[in-house]
Amino acid sequence: MIEKIITGRLKALTGLHIGSGDLTETTDSPVFRNSDGAIIIHGTAIAGSLRSLATRLASHFGFKECIALDENSSSKFCNCPVCNLFGSINSGKNSNEGTASKIWMSDAILENDSKTSIRDGVGIDRETRTSSRAAQAKYDLEVIPKDSVFSFKLAIEGGVTEEQEKILSCALAEWRKGRGYLGGNVARGLGNIQLIEIKVFSINLSSIENLMAFLKEDDPTKVADEEKGWLEVKTNSGRSLIKCSTNNEYLYNSFVQLDFTLKFTGGFVINDVLKAVQSGFDFCPRMENGNFVLPGSSLRGVIRSHAEKIARSLATLNSKNAYDFLMKCPACNPFAGKETPLTSCNILLREHKRKHKDEEIKDEQMCLACQFFGSSYKGSKMYVGDGYLIDSPKIKIMDFLAIDRFTGGVREGAKFDALVLWQPSFKVRIFIENPKEWQLGLLMLVLKDLKDGLISVGFGENKWLGKVIVENEAIKVGAISKDFIPSGLKISSSYEGIFNTQILKIDSISEPIELWVREFHNILSNFRRENNLVPTSDTYFKDDIPNLYPKEVGI
Numbered sequence: 001m002i003e004k005i006i007t008g009r010l011k012a013l014t015g016l017h018i019g020s021g022d023l024t025e026t027t028d029s030p031v032f033r034n035s036d037g038a039i040i041i042h043g044t045a046i047a048g049s050l051r052s053l054a055t056r057l058a059s060h061f062g063f064k065e066c067i068a069l070d071e072n073s074s075s076k077f078c079n080c081p082v083c084n085l086f087g088s089i090n091s092g093k094n095s096n097e098g099t100a101s102k103i104w105m106s107d108a109i110l111e112n113d114s115k116t117s118i119r120d121g122v123g124i125d126r127e128t129r130t131s132s133r134a135a136q137a138k139y140d141l142e143v144i145p146k147d148s149v150f151s152f153k154l155a156i157e158g159g160v161t162e163e164q165e166k167i168l169s170c171a172l173a174e175w176r177k178g179r180g181y182l183g184g185n186v187a188r189g190l191g192n193i194q195l196i197e198i199k200v201f202s203i204n205l206s207s208i209e210n211l212m213a214f215l216k217e218d219d220p221t222k223v224a225d226e227e228k229g230w231l232e233v234k235t236n237s238g239r240s241l242i243k244c245s246t247n248n249e250y251l252y253n254s255f256v257q258l259d260f261t262l263k264f265t266g267g268f269v270i271n272d273v274l275k276a277v278q279s280g281f282d283f284c285p286r287m288e289n290g291n292f293v294l295p296g297s298s299l300r301g302v303i304r305s306h307a308e309k310i311a312r313s314l315a316t317l318n319s320k321n322a323y324d325f326l327m328k329c330p331a332c333n334p335f336a337g338k339e340t341p342l343t344s345c346n347i348l349l350r351e352h353k354r355k356h357k358d359e360e361i362k363d364e365q366m367c368l369a370c371q372f373f374g375s376s377y378k379g380s381k382m383y384v385g386d387g388y389l390i391d392s393p394k395i396k397i398m399d400f401l402a403i404d405r406f407t408g409g410v411r412e413g414a415k416f417d418a419l420v421l422w423q424p425s426f427k428v429r430i431f432i433e434n435p436k437e438w439q440l441g442l443l444m445l446v447l448k449d450l451k452d453g454l455i456s457v458g459f460g461e462n463k464w465l466g467k468v469i470v471e472n473e474a475i476k477v478g479a480i481s482k483d484f485i486p487s488g489l490k491i492s493s494s495y496e497g498i499f500n501t502q503i504l505k506i507d508s509i510s511e512p513i514e515l516w517v518r519e520f521h522n523i524l525s526n527f528r529r530e531n532n533l534v535p536t537s538d539t540y541f542k543d544d545i546p547n548l549y550p551k552e553v554g555i
């Protein structure tokens, strides 16, 4: 019998895509709609994300660890508090083993008027910075815009234990702080959600009157009593249980959230093919629900590509010859094939897997860039959200000529126009779960170059387009216990949910940053590729750099 109902609203902090898997005429991957045509997020998708978060938090309280965290025993019956709350993943040998879910998540229905848009998925080549042929396996995605608001209703059956309530409240507390992620496109900058207006109601259905009122009432919270402060009380008592300081990277131990304004000093355009066709221009910035958007996937590509460049340049300085460099090569080219320079870890590992079928791929078998930013063998714990305009920039129309980089002449017929945002400022958020110190160090080096105007973002690298500076940077650091606070920082007196948190200005933490950068140098100089996982050829010691960085477009 239902004993508690938690209501609230899910707010999209970025665009969302929780796909239906169907194909339609306009997109390969539409979002779900109910029979009335209203956009919904299935309750199972929401519960699944909440469950995953709860699983990664539960053993911090000293509760039994879920077998879902252990790859080798995934077919066994699990009796952990999370499985007993959300329903067991595997039923056991005996029919009396296995538990049904004690919580019921309703489908979330879109409450405000939001127009979806179609986003296409063309990747950017790391080295040429143009859309890469390998990544041109293009597909379309229907995206629900930022600021969309969905209903949220979670019903809890009786018999839920105190420890399960703590786990659930601590997971919901994360969502309340805007650290919720939904859908399979988080790596593209989509899916960041916040749970707002949370209310908890308890229902006593033991009396016939209450039961009849409950059954007659469409809105069951009308016959329920609000339990004010439930979330705070349960979260605080959950936090007091934290004892674990084991460094299990499958658990949610810490986070770093970096917020900043990316200000273009000139023009900015990232092409939205669909908008371009509609507007009649060759290039047109991306727009969603009437607002211009800097896609998180594009910014992520820029950050990764620059981080790769920094790591490779430093490794080059420390290498005696081309082979030595390949042994130490800290960043593959994620789009490169087998025989191409700096072959991707994916290709090398696929070969390796063929010969060593039963071996698990370890982190150390990947280059540092793949360890940080992800590869086919390992997802990334780094999230780069879509950037949103914080001002209303001017719009300019610019004409371009394509220049041949070798002859310097104009390529025939290569003329195009673009709709350009003039000096726009975007608010950007980067979130990393369980960051390693060397990763923070590398990210800080990239941020420094961004601040110094050394990195351009978007289409057309020249003096008017894509040049950015960074303003108002702030870093929020959260740690489940003092063991997970990055070097150079102290435990603070403030908490968000169960995390000890502190918000710092980048300029005020130059000493900690120095420690992280030193750790990056340390990891980099000790990094060696395993014998059979060394890329076959490099480009840094040969003179084909112009081929790697062709400059095709100028004004």
Ligand SMILES: [Zn+2]
Binding pocket: 065, 066, 067, 068, 078, 079, 080, 081, 082, 083, 084
């Ligand atoms: Zn379990």
Ligand SMILES: [Zn+2]
Binding pocket: 331, 332, 333, 344, 345, 346, 366, 367, 368, 369, 370, 371, 375
């Ligand atoms: Zn790699």
